[in-house]
Amino acid sequence: MTDDVVEGVDPNEWSPRIAVVGGGVSGYGAARRLHTDFPRARIHIYDRNDWHHYSACGMTFALEGLYPMDGVVLHTPEEYDQMGIEVHEKVEVTGIDLERRTLDTTPGNPVRFDVLVLATGRNPLIPPITGVDLPGVHTLSNYGDGERLMAAMEGSQRAVVIGGGAIGLETAVALNARGLDVTVVEMLPHLMPQMLDGDLAKVVREHLEGLGIRVLTGMSVGRLDPSPDGRVGSAEVLGESIPADLVVISTGIRPEASLAEVAGLDKGTTGGFATDSHMRVLRTGEPVDRVYAIGDCAEVRHAILGRRTLSPLASTAFYEARTIAHHLVDPTYEHRPVVAPAVVVIGGLHVGGVGVTEGGGAHFGLETWGVTASGLDRSRYFPGADLIHLRLVGDAGGHIVGAQAVASRDVNDRVNLFALVISEDIPAERLVDMERAFSPPVQLLADPLVGLLDEFIGVRDALRD
């Protein structure tokens, strides 16, 4: 079960039985990738639910009304069957025999596998608040949640969203767009603390308030109270009773890795499956040959923090599926440590981040500092020129370790640029000397990023003196 006894396979000759546990973004993504790369493989997806291959990231925009909820369904099980990928819905995997390489399933008989992909996902983290089990209290963690929330919006007037992260805010915007009075309650001092530092979070807050959404930060919901009909009626925050006939809890997730106990696999400090650098699961510290965990249930290495972390992004799952396919062919192939570039669109505002925030870095013992700049995103005489807000985070060595952007557009590719800069540890003075394309409709000649990089270099040099 170590690298030296395993050889890579020939993609066109090899015909393994591949079992994928979990029918979410990462499970379906892995099945499709492996199907493409190993055309002779027999692939089975086991999903304890009956939700088809859908885009979880697309649900909030369906809630907002941009398209019907089933627009996010990418493929049906029938389409998979036609491709040659067998989908077993409402089938739960209850056990793994790693010696015999079989899965116990309910209902069903044990099934054999040559390759196993654990993509069991996550569960919403529900805070221990009185009243969280009242009718009218929702989470948005899977397709069924989306359908239920879509139905619940009808006839609701007031909503409280608990949690000011990306999904919470996208959901708040959707509820607001559907005509509900919305209040967002975030426990930490500013919105989107995973992605942004305070100064850029302020821009998001002002945007939401401009839409008519009430934002409370540094506060917790103490209690959810029922209305006379037995459904949720209000949320208590610092003594204030905020009326709410709909509550959405979006306070984070925890990995669903309960199969680890069943199969004797290692879990990391995050609660997710421990993995090696090839995304293989570990048993008492040793990698298990051709058994992988990916997606929200699996730990990955963080490129900046150097520690195991969770990266519950669809994009991370996409790259993990890619890693499995590569690793089966080339046993030396490693999954790259994550910098987790992320972008979300919140009521038309594009918000992105990559690497660590100043606050997040400090939380993990990294000495961090940051610089922020705002400027026009295209020539001032061009119709629609708008502000873009940028932030860079440095470490004690002067490396760029994080970048953030908030603007009405063009955030994702700036985040992608910095994913490369941070991954490849490109110094700020190399980046600032790099030419940038200019055309009045798309970018300012003196792009705000250039000034920000100059400032970054100035602060860095001053810190060194």
Next chain:
Amino acid sequence: MTDDVVEGVDPNEWSPRIAVVGGGVSGYGAARRLHTDFPRARIHIYDRNDWHHYSACGMTFALEGLYPMDGVVLHTPEEYDQMGIEVHEKVEVTGIDLERRTLDTTPGNPVRFDVLVLATGRNPLIPPITGVDLPGVHTLSNYGDGERLMAAMEGSQRAVVIGGGAIGLETAVALNARGLDVTVVEMLPHLMPQMLDGDLAKVVREHLEGLGIRVLTGMSVGRLDPSPDGRVGSAEVLGESIPADLVVISTGIRPEASLAEVAGLDKGTTGGFATDSHMRVLRTGEPVDRVYAIGDCAEVRHAILGRRTLSPLASTAFYEARTIAHHLVDPTYEHRPVVAPAVVVIGGLHVGGVGVTEGGGAHFGLETWGVTASGLDRSRYFPGADLIHLRLVGDAGGHIVGAQAVASRDVNDRVNLFALVISEDIPAERLVDMERAFSPPVQLLADPLVGLLDEFIGVRDALRD
């Protein structure tokens, strides 16, 4: 006049006389940059015209009607005077005494300089066609040209644009938007040969034809014929007489470096001022201390071709101005060889390129090859998902040496990403392993770039075998 006798200056103490020759994008850009970095400097701009600081790249969109022509004027001479930058309009520099460090000006007396910036720009390249001097034949090389063309569009019905490069096509779109029947004639086999290879140029062609613009490639205008009123009346192309009461010539530029002869400065093979790696001009091969040439009149080093080239982009001029400011403080500071990322917007279609094309590389003796892919630019269920066309060019060593993109948006930052990749020589397998931010409204999870990079690696490895 060599580096070892020159020391850097203290930006806050130094109070030089700085003369800038030329009132275009690069001249005004240099003046502003030096004014900002050296607050005690006395800066004089000598412009033989009376056009103020304007954005040349913005003129075609004014012609199209997106804003008035004077919207592209960024600052007036009066505003410069208030900043402390003196603008001398209609003053021609006729001589340079490099020993005395003075300029001869007409009208005016000789003026002294400590630092000289030559930003004399370019002239349009006029092909030797019979009839090019007829009334109704225009170029679009400076603000005066823009005003004249704007006036000429009124009452014109049919236009021929000679030259299918970026400016020619933006102008063709503007004329089309103003209701003229437009024919574009490009001598080379496909449009935009400087920026694109044939497969991506085809997308541009189809877009223009969709707008109702006629496109002729691989053909030349043989002759311009007058109408009875003595103005241009038609253009002859391969025996066909194409009616045209307005003709725009956009067949390239040549650097305006006639001061080189006057001052005994070196010119390169391109006809531009020869420069060293600090953008200093050369005299019999030796750099002249604190005399720089930038913009369209100056040669730069090309990062891929390793030769002297012209890079007549506003963005190149911006970085050259930055280089002068840095070099005055730190005599070791070098201008980075250019990869010339460029983007233009042609009737809503965004077109970008960086590095070399396959054809351009081959022209200069580089062994080049390329791969192309098209795919959706966002999740297929998201309203407005559209195609993006991408191309990568490799050299014999398997390095990425060029990238091209054509799409309805999001081209400039992809070009900027590849400016970094090419400049830093980041291998394709590093880039393809890099996570990319995902959100349904802004990018596909399996972005077409990922598949294209995989294909690039496959072709590269096959070429190596």
